[in-house]
Amino acid sequence: SGAYLSWTIMAAEIPFIAAKRGAFPKVIARQNAADAPIGSLWMTNISVQLCLIAIAFYHLDYSTLLIIASEMVLVPYLLVGLFLAKISYQTRCYRPLLIGIGATLY
Structure with missing residues (x-):
């Protein structure tokens, strides 16, 4: 249960920060009275639910979801x-350049 909570928080934090900086719509940056990012939490949880429904609809298994992720x-x-x-x-700066090229090729 703790692992699921931490994954939920991590998945919601990235769109929340992006929305605060203007990269995502402002509705995603909404917070409730406890400063929880409700817009981002709704978006990420709806996305997860849609993926799970798609997997059930196409009769796929959980390992398919892991491959997609x-x-x-x-x-x-x-x-x-x-x-x-x-x-x-x-x-x-050539040392970081080599790292960037290596990461790109990987």
Whole structure:
């Protein structure tokens, strides 16, 4: 139960911070009286429910959801590697550039 709570908090925190900085709609940055990010919690929980319904609808199993989640992690990893390579190239810092290229190729 503690692990589920920590994953829920982690998943809600990222859209909340993005909304506070203007990258997501402001409705996601809404908070309740206890300062809980209710907009972000609703968004992430609805997303999880839609994934679970889709898996049930297409008669897939939980391991399919784990595969999808694992593959979704690779997109931000690729983008971070590319960004590090770009910034390192522009500032002529070659050690981080090699790390960025390695992360991108991975």
